[in-house]
Amino acid sequence: MAAATRVEGAGSAGGGSESARVLIYSHDTFGLGHLRRSRAIANALVTDRPGVSVVIISGSPVIGNFEFGSGVDYVRVPGVVKLPNGDYRSLNLNVELDEAVGLRAAIIQQTADTFGPDLVIVDKEPTGFRGEIVPALERLKERGTRIVLGVRDVMDEPALLVPEWERKGAVDALAAYYDETWVYGLREIYEPLSGLALPGEVRQRIAYTGYLRRSLPQEPGFMRYPKSTKGPFILLTTGGGGDGDDLIDWVISAYETDAGLDLPAVIVFGPFINRDRRRSFAERIARHPKLDAIAFDTKLEYLMNRATAVVAMGGYNTFCEVLSLDKPALIVPRTSPRLEQYIRAMHAERLGLVRMLVDDEAERDPARMAAALRALPAQKRPSQVIVPGLLDGLDVIQRRFAGWLAERPRRIAISEAAE
Structure with missing residues (x-):
């Protein structure tokens, strides 16, 4: 009920400063892609609405090198790294992978319990790395938290994506936990989930946002260029x-x-x-x-x-x-x-x-x-080259978030009345 109490104090969604909390999960086993995408979305949400707080959960070893907007912070879970043979190991800790995953899962769940997000955005992996986010999703779903999966425009060729998602139980997780799936691209360019046997209600909840526009950072860096x-x-x-x-x-x-x-x-x-x-x-x-x-x-x-x-x-x-x-x-x-x-x-x-x-x-x-x-x-x-909606991704996300905030007090009031 604490989240419901916080929501009832919200104002209109027309650009006000209403309070809301967003948790972004980015497994980030390697590379910068997931982190940079999550950062762009987080910065856009707090820029559009000063009352929003965003926490990014990430395993990236370089997350501390990046700047985030006011209202954005991060929790770093122990990193893992992919080996040439396709297996994984802990990046820095001298522990077995299963223990590292257990530690990551515990940190994720504790962060979700303590932060109490109104919205959760999971990047790319519906069940997280080795299923680590599933326990947190179950608790969040019980509380009525809105949960969104965000995927890039292209995941992989269907011949590889389909068995990978079957092995991870990703489609079942989509049906069980997720309210929406945001594709950060355009249907006219590519449909990343078209090869999957998605239930009709899951497919209907897919929204194409367009690509995520990038702008120059507000403050120049200290890098000395050649x-x-x-x-x-x-x-x-x-x-x-x-x-x-x-x-x-x-x-x-x-x-x-x-x-x-x-x-x-x-x-x-x-x-x-x-x-x-x-x-x-x-x-x-x-x-x-x-x-x-x-x-x-x-x-x-x-x-x-x-x-x-x-x-x-x-x-x-x-x-x-x-x-x-x-x-x-x-x-x-x-x-x-x-x-x-x-x-x-x-x-x-x-x-x-x-x-x-x-x-x-x-x-x-x-x-x-x-x-x-x-x-x-x-x-x-x-x-x-004229491609309608090509770079509308962050604008669409902001609008969908605003629309959800506008409906949120009414939806919770109905829920409380039913109780």
Whole structure:
């Protein structure tokens, strides 16, 4: 009843400062994608409504490096990391994986019990990492908390996604716990859950929001950028960097073999790149007058905004930044272990939003990359392609949240009257 008492004091949903609490779960076993998406949503919710508080639960080891809006905080659970053979282990603790998962689950449930969220947004995994969020979902559902699953525009090819979700009991969890599913993309581009045998009522609760628009951070960072960024340059980013070695190598090789490449390139390694590979790349970059590198930038939007064009692997967040900052982009998608980036790039290229270059290891010819880099500055900007609702994601989320807040006192009053 404590949550109901808090809600009854709420004002209208027309931009007021009514109180509400939002919990975002982002399992973040590796990389930056889940964290950055959750951060964008959290910041949008508190910016739109000053009375909102958001707690992000994350396993990301770098979450403390990012800035969050007033009203946003985070709880970090012990990290886990995926091994080359597909298994997982605890990232830092010297404990077995099952014990680490148990500890994570306990922290998640305690946070949910203590914070008492009105809305929960679960990123990508309906049951969480190894089912760790299910006990908390059961308690939250009993209390009448609104629970939403948020998924990116492309999950994976159906042949892999369907057995994975069956193994995790994801469809059953959707039916049992979730009030809505938000797809952070457009149906016209891709339907990520179309291959799943979803119950009719679950399918009816799917809402396509559009992509999540990104803007420049309110405060500039303290990063010292290379001198080459004072003029036109190409930005190469591989996101977290844990699987971007091949693309970095290919771009460096293009510059090493083609003296005719005029625009310099700035390479962002990312925080998860292998140290030995980074050292090797840095030595090659230092020998080339048209190449520079930085390790990691939590406010990469500033650097991307300066860039003439972008080369990237095409993860969800980088794709949103390319669209938002309106940059000609060459996407070189990863094709294993998932086809997510390839599927996104293929459909984006079909619409004319980006150009795709498939990384076929047998044909990783430096001349082929050099030709693509040379053509990049003259490429169309995304804004020259009209796709209705393309970047409406955060606006749609804010509207749905506002609509729910407007209905919330009436809905709770009915519930109390029934009691």
